[in-house]
Amino acid sequence: MRWVTYRSDDGERSGVLHGEVIHAAAPGTTLLELIRLGPDGLREAGERALEAPLATPRLDQVTLMAPIPRPPSIRDSLCFLDHMRNCRAATGRSRELEDAWYRIPAFYFACPSTVLGPYDDAPTAPGSVCQDFELEVAAVIGTPGADLSVVEAEQAIIGYTIFNDWSARDLQAAEGVLAIGQGKGKDSGVTLGPYLVTPDELEPYRRNGKLSLHATAIVNDVIIGIGSTEAMDWSFGEIISYASRGVPLTPGDVFGSGTVPTCTLLEHLDPTLPQPFPGWLRDGDVVTLQVQGLGEVRQTVRASAPPLPLPERRRP
Structure with missing residues (x-):
């Protein structure tokens, strides 16, 4: 999977990129929080986003941020x-x-x-x-x-x-x-x-x-x-x-x-x-x-x- 963090009219969001479309996770959920679930948890979160995305903006509709804008180290x-x-x-x-x-x-x-x-x-x-x-x-x-x-x-x-x-x-x-x-x-x-x-x-x-x-x-x-x-x-x-x-x-x-x-x-x-x-x-x-x-x-x-x-x- 290719995960992104992006900024849109809804604020900062994370999601899985499929082609040119982002399949968003739940609002307020950061990619760092999903990473803390471990590989299996991240994969399951990605599968949920692909199957039932909460938003589907195109790449040209958002501003991509660093995947982890504030890494621990x-x-x-x-x-x-x-x-x-x-x-x-x-x-x-x-x-x-x-x-x-x-x-x-x-x-x-x-x-x-x-x-x-x-x-x-x-x-x-x-x-x-x-x-x-x-x-x-x-x-x-x-x-x-x-x-x-x-x-x-x-x-x-x-x-x-x-x-x-x-x-x-x-x-x-x-x-x-x-x-x-x-x-x-x-x-x-x-x-x-x-x-x-x-x-x-x-x-x-x-x-x-x-x-x-x-x-x-x-x-x-x-x-x-x-x-x-x-x-x-x-x-x-x-x-x-x-x-x-x-x-x-x-x-x-x-x-x-x-x-x-x-x-x-x-x-x-x-x-x-x-x-x-x-x-x-x-x-x-x-x-x-x-x-x-x-x-x-x-x-x-x-x-x-x-x-x-x-x-x-x-x-x-």
């Missing part, structure tokens, strides 16, 4: 090691990775309060002149649990969606010297959408147990990068298992895959890549991200107001 991972290798090469460093990258499935916590819908305008990070996008896929947890095995972690996934990790590269670089994790370089926005696609829908795209979804990143109708989720070095099961060590995961928690290699502007600072660097995102640029089986998100970048200054500090 968002963790963004780095499951594609070629993305890190490409970023290192683009910034003049060796492509060789430290041993830790092969031992630890890296992730950081993103900002749930700046989630954007699939067609919302995307604000630049205040003060940044190096705004970037990152094409990813996200897995959403549907079963609570802690200390999950890799198999249990895979079984806990209730659906997938497109994930765009908007990134202010200049702010990210400035904060990187602090070595305490991601900050303002990352929390101006996270896009989720357009649908939450249940795992059974994606079974035709599995190859040797791995999801093989073709992905394309486009800026102003020019293809920037092309790749596949089959290139993931760390699986969702592995990253979710690692994150669950001593930590309870809850339904609706979102895990980003990390960037599909070449599907971000930063990597194209490397002159050896076939697509040259087109410049950082500017007001009015349109970013379109497409993932096989998951649909498309399309957003216009909008400039933000300058940040309010902080008092200066002098070194002692």
Whole structure:
């Protein structure tokens, strides 16, 4: 099933998309509430909506929101090691990775309060002149649990969606010297959408147990990068298992895959890549991200107001 959250004259609603028509669940019922019912409960709710929908708006009659507009948590991972290798090469460093990258499935916590819908305008990070996008896929947890095995972690996934990790590269670089994790370089926005696609829908795209979804990143109708989720070095099961060590995961928690290699502007600072660097995102640029089986998100970048200054500090 493909689940959506949408805004119409009736307010915020959730439902199952069938063709171009949404089969709505009961008013006031959020997709997060249905996810908390677990895979069987979500499937049964979808079957009821398809058989006896309480509304049937067409996609062109509503505004799609993020499937889960207010997720309990968002963790963004780095499951594609070629993305890190490409970023290192683009910034003049060796492509060789430290041993830790092969031992630890890296992730950081993103900002749930700046989630954007699939067609919302995307604000630049205040003060940044190096705004970037990152094409990813996200897995959403549907079963609570802690200390999950890799198999249990895979079984806990209730659906997938497109994930765009908007990134202010200049702010990210400035904060990187602090070595305490991601900050303002990352929390101006996270896009989720357009649908939450249940795992059974994606079974035709599995190859040797791995999801093989073709992905394309486009800026102003020019293809920037092309790749596949089959290139993931760390699986969702592995990253979710690692994150669950001593930590309870809850339904609706979102895990980003990390960037599909070449599907971000930063990597194209490397002159050896076939697509040259087109410049950082500017007001009015349109970013379109497409993932096989998951649909498309399309957003216009909008400039933000300058940040309010902080008092200066002098070194002692």
